Amino acid sequence: MRATWTAVVLTATLGLATVTTTSVTVANAADTAAATTIRPLVQLPLPPIVPPAPDLPVKPPVDLPVKPPGGADLPALPDPSKNLAVLGSLGDVLGQITKLVTSATSAAPDPAALQKQLADLQAAVKSLLALLPAPPVPDLPVKPPINDTRIVPPLPVNPADALAQVQKTAADLVAKATATKPDPTAVKDAVPPLSTSTVTATVATATALVTG
Known part of the structure; x- marks a missing residue:
């Protein structure tokens, strides 16, 4: 009887050990399978795609004009010494005009002195003209249509x-001052036209130096 009970106890013990071992084995296999299972990765938000900056336009280099073979020479720079000579001659003309106006508007004009001063003025003008460059031929002005109200600019003098x-306005002044009975009012009225023509001639001479 004791032998039978012992056998039952051993059988039960072995059975329990077998179940325990099997349980542990199954648990270990489950853990191993869980550990080796590929889990999906967490999708992180991607940074926004920034388009590349457009290329800035490259300014082409400025090519300096090159004189073509056999081409015309570039215009020469004005000669400073020649310009000074023209200005000096212009100053002589202005000085002669000042003397002429002073003599003609005096209380007792001297006809002989006025004629001499007029001749000196004409000689000074002739010397000035010899120093000035030849003026370019101006383009003919284009007449605007009848309904066109635009103002056509005057041609350079x-x-x-x-x-x-x-010279014409100076001669008119001398003629009035050397009349048989000089009229002071007529002499005085002849001065503004001479002054206006003098200013015009001065501007025209200076312009010729700049553009000549």
Whole structure:
């Protein structure tokens, strides 16, 4: 009887050990399977795609004009010494005009002195004209249509024409001052036209130096 009970106890013990071992084995297998299972990765938000900055336009280099073979020479720079000579001659003309106006508007004009001063003025104008460059031929003005109200700008004054007007207004002043019975009012009225023509001739001469 004791032997039978012992056998039952051993059988039960072995059975329990077998179940325990099997349970542990199954648990270990489950842990191993869980550990080796590939879990999905967490999707992180991707940074926004920034388009590349557009290329800035590259300014092409400025090519300096190159004189072509056999081409015309570039215009020469004005000669400073020649410009000074022209200005000096212009100053001589202005000085002669000042003397002439002073003598003509005096209380007792001297006809002989006025004629001499007029001749000196004409000689000074002739010397000035010899120093001035030849004026370019101006383009003919285009007449606007009848309904066009635009103002056509005047053509540049030729220094020769302006100086000719100076001589004309100076001769008119001398003629009035050397009359048989000089009229002081007429002499006085002849001064403004001479002054205006003198200013015009001065501007025309200076312009000829700049553009000549």
